[in-house]
Amino acid sequence: MSHMIRDKQKLLARVRRLRGQVESIERALEGEAGCEQVMHLIAGARGAMAGLMAEVVEDHVRTHLVDAERYPGALNNEAAEQLLDVVRTYLK
Amino acid sequence: MSHMIRDKQKLLARVRRLRGQVESIERALEGEAGCEQVMHLIAGARGAMAGLMAEVVEDHVRTHLVDAERYPGALNNEAAEQLLDVVRTYLK
Amino acid sequence: MSHMIRDKQKLLARVRRLRGQVESIERALEGEAGCEQVMHLIAGARGAMAGLMAEVVEDHVRTHLVDAERYPGALNNEAAEQLLDVVRTYLK
Amino acid sequence: MSHMIRDKQKLLARVRRLRGQVESIERALEGEAGCEQVMHLIAGARGAMAGLMAEVVEDHVRTHLVDAERYPGALNNEAAEQLLDVVRTYLK
Known part of the structure; x- marks a missing residue:
């Protein structure tokens, strides 16, 4: 997943933030x-998980x-961008 | 939209079924x-609209x-199929 | 559905607008x-259908x-309003 | 949140399972x-988060x-059950 190497730090930051949010739910319960x-x-x-998936x-x-x-x-x-626009609409 | 010509009948059948469902909502109201x-x-x-979008x-x-x-x-x-699997999950 | 009588016109306007949008999809295809x-x-x-459901x-x-x-x-x-906030978030 | 006391163990089990799933994403990345x-x-x-919210x-x-x-x-x-059916449909 070569692009993952490139974007790895960005995605890791997102998933760690998401983990923190799930831990907040746990603490609240x-x-x-x-x-x-x-x-x-x-x-x-x-919302954070939808952003990660997007x-x-x-x-x-x-x-x-x-x-x-x-x-x-x-x-x-251009076609890829149109597709991603739709995906983002549905992931929200 | 050349593929639309090929798949046009299938999509038209879907959207007409959807229109019928919306008309049912109208009649129910x-x-x-x-x-x-x-x-x-x-x-x-x-659900019908999600199927049409998919x-x-x-x-x-x-x-x-x-x-x-x-x-x-x-x-x-294979990558296209993986993408469509995700899209279908989210469109449900 | 007594409240439907009260809100009937508002809901009918919404569903008719939705029907118009579905007809636009049909014409586009x-x-x-x-x-x-x-x-x-x-x-x-x-989006219009989600608004109607909400x-x-x-x-x-x-x-x-x-x-x-x-x-x-x-x-x-207050509890009803909190519930509806969640429902609206998910219906989007 | 009195019902949370009653259902606390069930919800905590769900959120901990969800945390485990988020940690799997992190490890995968x-x-x-x-x-x-x-x-x-x-x-x-x-899906796990939708189940928790439901x-x-x-x-x-x-x-x-x-x-x-x-x-x-x-x-x-009966009306509450009808509402929850809709909520579960949209949370999926």
Whole structure:
């Protein structure tokens, strides 16, 4: 997953932030926080997870759909961008 | 949208079925149907719309991300299939 | 569905707008519009359908969870609002 | 959050399982796993998070929308169940 090497730090930062959010949910449940707070924390973590997925999908589309060394220029960047717009809409 | 010509009938059948479902929601509201029935009809129409989007996205990925005449074989079909699996999960 | 009588016009306006959006998708497919346009139209119709569902759910929560004539004041409005906030987040 | 005391163990088990899934994503990224595996792990964690939210929402509806000590029997259980069916559909 070569693009992962390139983008690894960015993705790792995201997943660690997400882990921190899940740990907050755990602490809230342990501390018997109110439902409202727990639902709010879960909604936030869900958004962070959607953002992580969107980024991995973006990397996947830009890097894996076409072997750029063998077929330079074969990926239609405009079509890829249109696809990612739809994906981001649905991942929200 | 050449692939649309090929798949046009299939997509048109889907969107017409979806229109029928939306018309059912309209009739249910006009007839003062119960909330439960209205929510059920909307959930069904939402599923149909997700199925329509999934099919259009699939066509888009298979047909537009790479110009197959100019770059035959450049689209990595396995990577495309992995992408579509994710898209279908999120479109549900 | 008594609250539907009250809110009927608002909901009917929403569902008719949604029907118009679905008809636009149909016309776009018939006219062999580009994938991008079709995906954009579907994403818009999906948003409209989510808005319709959010409104029906809101009516349902405010009107049916408690029989207000028999149990006036029994619905905890703050808890209902917290619930609807979550529902709206997920319906988006 | 009295119902949280009752259901606390169940929810804590869920959130800890979710934390484990997020840690798997982190390890996969650190180990430079393939995109496919990472996307698959994220989709699984997303399902677990949706299940957690569904359970918290269910507890919230059953316990907080009506103060059952003050208004015993005021919550319309059938209407609550219909609402939760919709919520579960959208949380998936």
